[in-house]
Amino acid sequence: MEESLNFLEEIIEADLAAGKHKSILTRFPPEPNGYLHIGHAKSICLNFGLAKKYGGKTNLRFDDTNPVKEDTEYVDSIKEDIQWLGFQWANEFYASDYFEQLYDWACLLIKKSLAYVDDQTQEEIRLTRGTVTNPGKDSPFRNRSVEENLDLFARMRAGEFKDGDKVLRAKIDMAHTNMLMRDPILYRILHAHHHRTGDKWCIYPMYDYAHGQSDSIEKITHSICTLEFDVHRPLYDWFIEKLEIFPSHQYEFARLNLTYTVMSKRKLLELVKNNYVSAWDDPRMPTICGLRRRGYTPESIRLFAEKVGVAKRDNVIDLSLLEWCVREDLNKRARRYLAVLNPLKVVITNYPEGQTEELEAVNNPEDESAGKRKIPFSREIYIEHDDFMENPPKKYFRLSPGSEVRLKYAYIIKCEEVIKDALGNVTELRCTYDPETRSGGGSTKQVKGTIHWVSAAHAVPAAVRLFDRLFTEAYMDDIPEGKDYKDYLNSLSLQLSKAYLEPELANVQAGTNVQFERMGYFVPDKDSKPEKPVFNRTVTLKDTWAKMAAKQ
């Protein structure tokens, strides 16, 4: 059975078969102006994955041609995230490494009468560019002599002019149907400090003038980018042709869109800047570092990238696929523990006071080699508040007055009495247990429900936040207008301040992924059918654990 190829793999295989390249070289070219998100992860997995599959290499190149937006902080985070995802670049380059070469090539274009210095204002340039349906008009400066252009361009570099006074433009065709070909700007004057070149330059190349040539300099064979750069390809090719340099080729694929998820760098930056979230790595963020804090593994993200596929049509991936990918990975690897997030006290009235026994629990039901552990059981325990309902709907399997339920790894208990406070809130349950039903004791008694619990005397209080789907749902398609967005986000965040954890969890190392036994909650069904549980959203503890340890 032959594995089917995506369109990029087909292109590469054809190129390799035709002897066009001996091996392939791809690149991942982020602009260091923000943190990487799940959309970049797709691109990273593609570029590195393709190179790996065909025995090639991948460069990391920072597209740092706009100093006013870029920062070293972003460079560092990008490198960290790529490595965390499990990829290693062959070379670390910067577009700014090529500024001198790019300048020389610009002079070459001038000499070939293919570029000129334009004195028009930004406004004039915009107006004379025409529209998508109307051709543009030639600049009055379009036919300056080579000598004058060379002189002016050198003086631009020397800093003789203010920002915006002049630009260098390619001389192509002001009536071209592709707006990008209407004498695109190559260089603009920007008296700004660059995070790498400092104050050496006051003219900076534009994306179109820098990207293809950078690819060419590095001899990138397959320059893979997203669909919106499709219209840039003729320009990309134009520079390579006129400069007669290594013919890199650009290929476009559809970028990733995820339901309920904000993916624009601009909006994510807004969330951080306005303190709607704590930082770029806030677990509610769709950034790679945010996903990492939420407990996503590199493996799960790589699996996701593989599952979403690569094509040229616009797509919106269902968030449930991403969630499926973590569960798929973690179900097999992460140990499971008991933790009660929203506790309700239960006193087992017929269990001897002061008695404690150790019960055996399985560390991972899908992996026997993970072994077993002991958990303490005693007269007073906490159960999940949601696991008790005073007036249960028809198909409720858990505790309600008079009903029986199994405590995972322990006994079957029966709810005998409900205790309420003055406001009528349920504050405690009185239950009895059946000593014959100890787990593994051979009892044949069956009950419909099994719930998790922790011994009140032994439990560890958790002063941490839990990261799970509730956070995920905070990503809406658009950021709501107004200032209550922060409250909105917080209302969707699950506070774990009340939670109690099984004592063994205190020994778990920081940075370990763990899963809690059924992290479920009830949501009313849209068609107002009886409410329906949503289950096992693979709750994981990661960096947060270190914070909790520090507090104690």
Added chain:
RNA sequence: UGACCUAUGGUGUAAUGGUAGCACUACUGAUUUUGGUUCAGUCAGUCUAGGUUCGAAUCCUGGUAGGUCAACCA
């Protein structure tokens, strides 16, 4: 009233002129010390109208729908 890109179940993605397949979701059943997991199954698709062909998701033409392009951003 432009150019370019795209169109396959609810969502993605295969099939490259020869049986429309796979995954996620939803639903059903089996197993189950959590309703999770696992296993089995069900629902559901070629935008439209012509044309070429023995045969079209695939090639051609015309429509339609969506996307991209008019930063001195990338």
